[in-house]
Amino acid sequence: MNVFDVIIIGFGKGGKTLAAEFAKRGQKVAIIERSEKMYGGTCINIGCIPTKTLVHQAKIAWGRKETAFEEKSDFYRQAIAVKETVTGALRNKNYHNLADNPNVTVYTGTGSFVSSDTVAVRTATEEILLTSKQIIINTGAETVIPPIDGVTDNPFVYTSTSIMELTNLPRRLVIVGGGYIGLEFASMYASFGSQVTVLESYPELIAREDRDIAASVKETLEKKGIVFRMNAKVQSVKHEEDKAIVAFTDLQTNGVFELDAEAVLLATGRRPNTGGLNLEAAGVEVDVRGAIIVDEYLKTTNPNIRAVGDVKGGLQFTYISLDDYRIVREDLFGDKERKTNDRNPVSYSVFIDPPLARIGLNEEEACKQNLDIIVKKLPAMAIPRAKTLGEMDGLLKAIIDKNTGKILGCMLFAPDSGEVINTVAIAMKAGLDYTFLRDFIFTHPSMSEALNDLFS
Known part of the structure; x- marks a missing residue:
């Protein structure tokens, strides 16, 4: 012993x-x-x-x-x-x-x-x-492996771990699951040059986010050529010699469809x-x-x-x-x-392109708690730094307590948001009024200075 x-x-x-x-x-x-x-x-x-x-x-x-x-x-x-x-x-x-x-x-x-x-x-x-x-x-x-017929020992089926060992870029990639992991890989492989289709069983994408943020994410990723099929329940993944055949049902119409793919990624949670x-x-x-x-x-x-x-x-x-x-x-x-x-609130970032970062309550959650709030929004295209980067897709959003001026939450779908959200997190953790960020002197041009306008 x-x-x-x-x-x-x-x-x-x-x-x-x-x-x-x-x-x-x-x-x-x-x-x-x-x-x-x-x-x-x-x-x-x-x-x-x-x-x-x-x-x-x-x-x-x-x-x-x-x-x-x-x-x-x-x-x-x-x-x-x-x-x-x-x-x-x-x-x-x-x-x-x-x-x-x-x-x-x-x-x-x-x-x-x-x-x-x-x-x-x-x-x-x-x-x-x-x-x-x-x-x-x-x-x-x-990784959670869903009970889908044909995924076990299928050479064309990957997890978020095994797909990163794939040395040949798949021409067609089907991703099962439209959550954060699925979206990161969808954005990544579309940028590399794959034709990406995301199959999501729910009627809405990233349901925990506000609908305006989710819509902005979906629209931006569609510009990369990513195809989203909502209400898609995957039934089976068969394989032939050089491809997989993904069969799924549209839960709204009950129609059955098939997609061919060189790779199928299971992004169904951990x-x-x-x-x-x-x-x-x-x-x-x-x-x-x-x-x-x-x-x-x-x-x-x-x-x-x-x-x-x-x-x-x-x-x-x-x-x-x-x-x-x-x-x-x-x-x-x-x-x-x-x-x-x-330790709450804790921020997180989803590294799609551009990244999506968030901390605290979104608008829907604040309304469910019957909080008296002010909602601030700013399109990414209004930020000078975004223009210099040539990356103007996205939306910034903040939720403020109307009575106290405290920041309740912030969602940033824009370049460098994974960095900028940390500044918001510090302000929230310190209990600072939203005017602290509204009036703070940031470098120019930077994505951080967008907080001046967002909280104005």
Whole structure:
């Protein structure tokens, strides 16, 4: 039996940062990762970093305006190589940051609980038992595979992970699911040169957004040639020698249609990855969605075991996992003042082209709460910086409390919105009146100065 001060299952953002924190304090740490291709976690290997690398390359591809598909395919192949170089370097750095630390032992294998303080690690050659009075679960989330006939073992069907290993650009790509992940890949592959069709089973696109924002997103993506089929229920994905055949039903008309494609992407969501952990043996409970139940200090139903990152449900962002690290750090070594319910509001960005960023309440949500609000809107084409970039599609929107002047929410569908939203987030977190942004001196020309006009 190998004894440690702390065992961390999963090499993601929260887990690896906690491992370094414990090691810095002289504690003996075991960190378990099931795959040598996942050192550093989802973000580095199959999430933020590879997708945003490809988003950047796709933007370059869109600007090249090549006419021959073979040229587009060659550029795409080079972009995949760039992505591999970036992720490979970061993966190697993350591995050695911990593996080279004398207080850290990295185990490459699958971890599962034997009891409340013992974890079995099955490597390629053996099973090793580890024990500790403190264990942290950081196993992330996994792609939901919908029960569609023909998707299992279909060589033309991909997830958001596997499609980024595809080195040949598909002429025709069908994306099942019109959520944020689906839209990011739709925008990316359309920019590379694929003919993209998005099949969404709901009548509305990105239903959690206001309809004017969603309409602006849809219109902008349609300009890239993306075709949206709403109310589309996919029935099967068959494959022939060189293509897939996607059959779907229009839920409004009951008509049945078929689409040919060289690739089919399943973008139907992600769920907490708890399979094989044997949580029952540790007294760790999950909710109805399979997420590990935690308190405000990220303790599970076994107080000696914590969960950080996507495995506990909620917002699935790397920066949330990093904040989970801060909560655990302050609870164990600090003043215990940081808690999960302290961090709202939290912003997010969807890296379509242009990006969509949001924080707080939208107009529909504010109205449902019967709040007395002021709604501000600004078209992206009114922003000088957008004109200099030649990127004038989009819409900016803000929701303000009429009685207090506080910013309740903000939606930015415009270039650089993933950066600008952070300025709004700081103002909201600090409790500043909207006039702070209205009157702030921003550089010119910049996208940030659009906040002057938006909040005027």
